[in-house]
Amino acid sequence: MKKIWGISISLILINLTSIMERADENLLPSVYKEVSETFSASPSQLGYLTFIRNFVQALTSPLAGILVLHYSRPTVLGIGTMCWALSTAAVGMCQYFEQVAFWRAINGIGLAIVIPALQSFIADTYLEGARGVGFGCLNLVGSAGGIGGSILATILAGYTFLGIPGWRCAFILMALLSALIGLLVFTFVVDPRKTLPYSSKIKRHSKVDIFDEKDGFLLPGAWKDSWMAMRAVVKVKTFQIIVLQGIVGSLPWTAMVFFTMWFELIGFGNKSAAILMSIFAGGCAFGSLLGGWAADQVASTFPYSGRILCAQFSAFMGIPFSWLLLTVIPQATESWFLFGATLLGMGLTISWCQACANGPLFAEVVPTKHRTMIYAFDRAFEGSFSAFAAPIVGILAEKVYGYDAKSVIPETGSTREAFALSRGLLAMMAIPFGLCCLFYTPLHFVYKHDREEVRAISSMDEGLQLVGNSE
Numbered sequence: 001m002k003k004i005w006g007i008s009i010s011l012i013l014i015n016l017t018s019i020m021e022r023a024d025e026n027l028l029p030s031v032y033k034e035v036s037e038t039f040s041a042s043p044s045q046l047g048y049l050t051f052i053r054n055f056v057q058a059l060t061s062p063l064a065g066i067l068v069l070h071y072s073r074p075t076v077l078g079i080g081t082m083c084w085a086l087s088t089a090a091v092g093m094c095q096y097f098e099q100v101a102f103w104r105a106i107n108g109i110g111l112a113i114v115i116p117a118l119q120s121f122i123a124d125t126y127l128e129g130a131r132g133v134g135f136g137c138l139n140l141v142g143s144a145g146g147i148g149g150s151i152l153a154t155i156l157a158g159y160t161f162l163g164i165p166g167w168r169c170a171f172i173l174m175a176l177l178s179a180l181i182g183l184l185v186f187t188f189v190v191d192p193r194k195t196l197p198y199s200s201k202i203k204r205h206s207k208v209d210i211f212d213e214k215d216g217f218l219l220p221g222a223w224k225d226s227w228m229a230m231r232a233v234v235k236v237k238t239f240q241i242i243v244l245q246g247i248v249g250s251l252p253w254t255a256m257v258f259f260t261m262w263f264e265l266i267g268f269g270n271k272s273a274a275i276l277m278s279i280f281a282g283g284c285a286f287g288s289l290l291g292g293w294a295a296d297q298v299a300s301t302f303p304y305s306g307r308i309l310c311a312q313f314s315a316f317m318g319i320p321f322s323w324l325l326l327t328v329i330p331q332a333t334e335s336w337f338l339f340g341a342t343l344l345g346m347g348l349t350i351s352w353c354q355a356c357a358n359g360p361l362f363a364e365v366v367p368t369k370h371r372t373m374i375y376a377f378d379r380a381f382e383g384s385f386s387a388f389a390a391p392i393v394g395i396l397a398e399k400v401y402g403y404d405a406k407s408v409i410p411e412t413g414s415t416r417e418a419f420a421l422s423r424g425l426l427a428m429m430a431i432p433f434g435l436c437c438l439f440y441t442p443l444h445f446v447y448k449h450d451r452e453e454v455r456a457i458s459s460m461d462e463g464l465q466l467v468g469n470s471e
Contacts (some may be wrong), residue, residue, distance in 0.1 A: 136292025282346020291352025
């Protein structure tokens with residue numbers, strides 16, 4: 001496998017894909033204010049755009065698990081990247097709000113295919129004791145993409161190029177870069193599973209591993225086999241518990257798409273809001289790596305509870321930081337440094353869960369070739385529920401706390417509307433963070449059993465494979 005500075009080209013391109021994926025996700029929230037003015041959209045309507053993308057992404061995520069069972073991951077990643085690139089460019093050209101909603105749904109399909117494939121690629125690339133760092137690195141570089149996407153969109157939104165609003169130019173530029181990365185991934189990335197020794201002589205019979213394989217071709221019973229694999233994955237208790245906590249734990253992250261708009265309503269300009277969001281994203285990036293590393297260390301001593309405790313700590317920290325950010329700090333432009341310091345600390349501590357627990361634990365409770373499937377179903381269940389967070393924030397701000405879009409002054413924002421939006425955000429952040437921490441608890445009792453069961457199945461299959469290869 002070709003390497004650059006000791007790192008495989010495949011891993012470099014996979015991380016570049018993560019960068020572009022996160023940049024694409026952050027584009028629209030970064031220009032909510034401009035989109036609101038262009039299409040006369042209220043916060044709840046803007047929330048619906050995020051809801052549509054997330055909900056479609058959740059519904060179509062199992063498609064990634066099915067495709068990866070029969071095609072190489074570079075092919076699947078290339079298809080998904082091209083899909084989201086097309087939809088991103090289309091959003092930049094839309095003239096009506098309904099068109100934006102349609103292309104955001106298409107964008108969700110592309111992300112649904114890409115994200116689980118990326119996660120399973122990382123799980124296969126890193127050894128068990130280093131997967132926390134592996135997922136942390138993926139989140140780190142992805143967050144760098146999110147920062148870049150936010151800065152690009154927020155700053156360009158303040159300009160016009162050849163009569164074209166800057167926010168539209170940001171979408172078109174991001175689409176071109178995404179298409180380029182997708183082509184490179186399809187052409188140069190090598191799937192690590194190609195190095196694993198599969199034998200066509202073996203038919204495996206177990207509650208989790210149930211396939212005959214032929215590289216690159218669908219078997220006659222492929223759809224039946226895929227359905228059986230889905231059923232096997234969703235029966236894993238560790239999977240069920242992580243999905244349960246993820247359903248509520250992902251609500252705050254979806255609600256945070258309103259942060260940029262909230263800062264602009266307080267009175268911060270585009271650049272000041274972009275810097276604040278970059279500080280938060282940077283904190284999340286390094287926090288994810290810190291959490292992954294910490295969990296790897298703790299898990300070496302407490303293999304069945306270390307990662308779970310780290311995740312519970314991270315989820316709990318979301319409660320005090322949400323309260324401090326949204327209620328304690330004065331909502332005025334003079335509080336910029338307080339907002340920045342709080343966002344940095346918040347990012348460093350609340351971003352651990354995926355890298356320290358969810359990603360590594362999923363990799364250890366199913367056989368190798370079903371990892372994409374379990375990551376896909378995690379996205380399906382969590383995303384379908386968390387998609388409601390953004391519109392709920394908008395509805396709470398408007399109906400309960402009195403947000404009035406007509407009262408907003410584009411140049412200076414509105415303190416009253418900022419306060420209303422902050423109360424909607426608090427409701428969708430503090431409570432879900434607390435429930436997320438609580439819902440991790442049952443893992444202390446079921447994870448060990450699931451992990452040992454899969455290890456026993458894998459050992460049995462390896463024995464069968466040795467027998468098959470000797471015939």
